[in-house]
Amino acid sequence: MKHLIAPSVLAADFGNLQRDIEMLNQSAAEWIHVDVMDGLFVPNISFGFPVMETLRKHAGKPLDVHLMITDPDRYVERFAQAGASVITVHYEACTHLHRTIEAIQGAGCRAGVALNPHTPVQLLQDILPMLDLVLIMSVNPGFGGQKFIPNTYKKIAELCRLPGAKDSLIIEVDGGVDSGNIAALRKAGAHAFVAGSAVFSAPDPAAMIAELNQIASIAFDVQV
């Protein structure tokens, strides 16, 4: 499966959000990653529906919404109506995950499940055939700009070996992704790469997206 870059608007300049979205529209990014934090599931609050409306209005690419919130079932329908193409919920935040996945897909979105660094991929075994995406967190969720956790490579490889996944299952990795680790992540089996600080703290964010895209595309030829 082809790889894709999903820059996280968490690291964008909110004083110039429309400018940054326009940059993403013109860039090699395939998706725009939207990190929603509630201050309960994670120790930080990011943004909600007003920002989603701005994104929907200006973004020309699918919105990949990562809900770092407790009981996400309460908001699945609203995020779908607000323009999400992919909605990812946390395994650790869902009591009735099967029902939540059905609700996301019933709302017309692709359904993803995110795993915190401490959560083994094997816990997805029974739900895996339903999923469109698995998001492996490579930092503890809640903040951008954290250090990448190397155990992520092993988790991606283990997930690739789990039986029952759809052929189209997308393995996404999020947290500390940059030009130094994206080749190894691609080699380990990941397809979708969320990058916040690496993109928006670069002198030329669009050039950095192109660079990440290029490295991922030749990863299988690169010695890492």
Ligand SMILES: O=C(CO)[C@H](O)[C@H](O)COP(=O)(O)O
């Ligand atoms: O989900 C997140 C934080 O919970 C962010 O998407 C993630 O941390 C990306 O930011 P960075 O690339 O700066 O690590």
